[in-house]
């Protein structure tokens with residue numbers, strides 16, 4: 043059987059737990075503790091996870107972090123389980139769904155009971171923004187409940203194996219995974235912070251209640267303040283067969299290889315030469331994946347020069363003014379047709395070229411995940427500079443709905459270091475506005491704000507600054 | 517926008533658009549329909565889409581029966597699939613008294629050609645094998661009941677009305693109605709005035725505010741009703757399952773979601789349409805009690821809408837004595853979607869012919885002052 047697990051890696055050591063037997067459509071397979079069902083199946087060579095429910099088109103893992111619906115399968119008799127975020131267990135039965143799922147056959151009750159939690163602050167999202175908000179709020183004695191739908195805390199940081207840019211003060215030279223370690227440790231050791239993992243916030247209710255679906259329990263968190271730090275989702279790109287299994291977000295490729303030690307493919311093409319596309323390309327090479335080329339529709343490369351130069355040195359051509367026209371293959375990607383673009387972004391006939399690959403990674407940017415904010419009635423505006431729909435807010439990151447704050451990518455697509463600063467500001471603002479902290483917290487907030495301003499200074503921050511002018515209006 | 521019309525209809529739900537359609541079909545097209553928000557934004561677009569003939573009171577049974585006959589032809593007539601599916605309604609009773617009510621209602625319904633049947637709980641398992649019949653005393657089932665998709669019905673009406681030349685104004689609010697010498701003169705909207713002698717008040721839960729504009733008091737009261745939908749599944753739940761015991765109802769829509777809600781006897785009258793967690797908890801625990809496998813089905817969405825409730829839970833239809841030309845089409849008390857085809861047809865008959873094929877006099881507003889009301893008991897929620 044195919045084995046896509048990475049066994050040697052220059053930076054990462056994968057801690058695989060005990061082997062677990064499970065059954066895929068009756069056939070015995072092996073995965074490991076700490077893997078999700080999706081990662082374990084992918085490692086054994088499965089690409090076609092489901093079929094879409096209206097048109098019955100084959101679908102595979104696209105986001106790998108529970109934000110889309112393409113990896114849904116029937117698990118232990120329950121339909122529509124997102125296998126990319128559901129941990130593997132011994133003896134599980136996993137089946138594909140063709141079209142919509144059949145009704146459940148499993149009536150086994152785990153402990154589906156309801157639990158009320160009282161908290162000063164509920165934080166949704168355990169990435170750099172949410173973790174930092176928790177740490178800074180807890181510093182001032184706030185009782186915090188932090189929820190995340192993923193089995194592991196750290197958000198997108200846990201797959202960032204590269205060293206960060208910027209000044210020493212902001213963790214330049216430190217790898218994202220190490221920053222995540224540090225934040226997670228501080229959160230887990232803090233007696234004021236309660237963490238719920240594999241717990242998905244599904245609704246906001248007045249006055250400041252968050253409803254959360256945990257593994258076995260529905261929680262009702264009655265808070266005084268809520269910080270939304272749900273991050274971003276990868277944008278999709280429009281092209282023929284863009285839903286074919288083997289087309290996935292660059293972030294999904296990163297999650298598979300860096301979080302689970304599973305190669306997304308053997309030979310792939312990367313679409314998009316921004317920072318994410320180029321950095322993930324480098325990481326793919328580290329994991330032993332051949333990246334045949336990067337195509338980029340813009341006339342120039344968006345990524346930092348040093349990164350781009352590095353992957354080029356390693357033999358990956360970057361084709362600017364090129365895009366992908368279609369994916370092809372029967373039930374999974376067998377290749378991509380690329381094409382050159384003219385000055386009006388139109389394909390130039392006759393320049394089409396087929397590239398044989400088993401994967402197409404898309405990195406055309408991220409968009410804020412504003413669903414919960416919208417449901418809560420927060421005023422939202424589309425701001426291209428910030429990556430999409432974001433909440434209007436004041437300088438302290440409080441939105442138009444009193445007691446709801448935002449921090450990190452949900453507030454505008456930036457990066458981990460700014461997410462950390464925003465998390466701190468939101469956490470501090472919540473304790474200040476609640477009357478739990480006074481002048482010392484205000485002073486601290488001012489100094490964090492100064493650091494954040496510094497991070498956004500210079501030409502790279504110009505677009506962000508323009509975007510913020512449109513939303514920091516309350 | 518037209519500045520003059522023979523009839524102005526206020527409200528773009530099934531009541532207003534349905535009446536416009538029935539009129540236009542008979543050649544009466546000099547109409548403007550005015551909707552404050554988008555078409556179907558009121559109760560219609562928020563409703564469960566349930567279509568039931570199993571009422572306790574003769575008049576409602578007839579309206580529903582005739583409406584089912586019209587629903588059966590609606591997709592073809594409108595050239596729009598309305599998602600109509602006749603999986604029946606299965607009514608669950610818990611007590612002996614409820615069982616007795618079902619038996620009596622079934623007899624009445626059968627006498628009016630509605631093919632409902634009374635059954636023992638065990639027999640209900642043949643219709644819904646997943647049902648937990650513990651604690652049930654009886655059930656009733658009518659195979660020709662069903663569900664349809666409210667938004668598809670609205671779309672069918674809107675597309676047809678536009679083709680027929682009826683003017684439809686959405687995102688337009690009626691601000692006032694001018695009356696002179698006991699006659700309607702003008703409808704004033706935020707987009708301009710329309711001269712008219714006749715207004716159809718089909719503003720759902722807001723009808724009482726429209727009536728106030730011309731000095732008419734309505735007894736209607738708005739009540740929030742919450743509702744939710746699950747993930748999609750392949751079809752497995754055939755009927756709409758309901759119980760008057762706890763006011764629950766749920767069914768599987770034609771694209772696979774389980775949609776349902778439950779009434780709250782403690783809900784105060786208001787215009788609040790926010791969703792609550794209490795509703796989710798109450799509804800899901802009742803559903804799981806009836807159908808244990810529902811425990812593993814995921815909730816996708818929840819929302820709420822307003823029931824427009826009258827003292828006898830029956831609609832208010834036809835003219836008012838104080839102001840001829842001011843015609844009522846509201847007060848459906850939570851079952852307006854299912855009876856709207858026949859009701860709107862009768863209203864069109866009244867407007868064009870001055871008389872109707874089924875007498876609508878018993879549903880005139882006047883009944884509340886004359887004291888001639890009959891209570892409908894089979895109200896869900």
Ligand SMILES: Cc1cc2nc3c(=O)[nH]c(=O)nc-3n(C[C@H](O)[C@H](O)[C@H](O)COP(=O)(O)OP(=O)(O)OC[C@H]3O[C@@H](n4cnc5c(N)ncnc54)[C@H](O)[C@@H]3O)c2cc1C
Pocket residue numbers: 526527528529530531532550551552553554555556557558559560561562563564565566567688689690691718719720721722723741742743777820821822823845846847848849850851852853854855
């Ligand atoms: C949760 C829920 C579930 C339900 N389930 C069912 C069911 O299963 N079966 C069933 O038969 N019925 C059901 N109902 C009831 C059904 O939805 C209503 O009876 C029916 O839709 C009423 O239609 P309508 O046209 O009278 O009102 P509406 O659909 O409310 O239309 C009235 C319209 O008037 C507009 N309006 C108000 N004021 C103004 C103004 N000043 N100017 C312009 N426009 C104005 C409003 O915006 C609105 O769109 C349910 C209702 C709810 C809330």
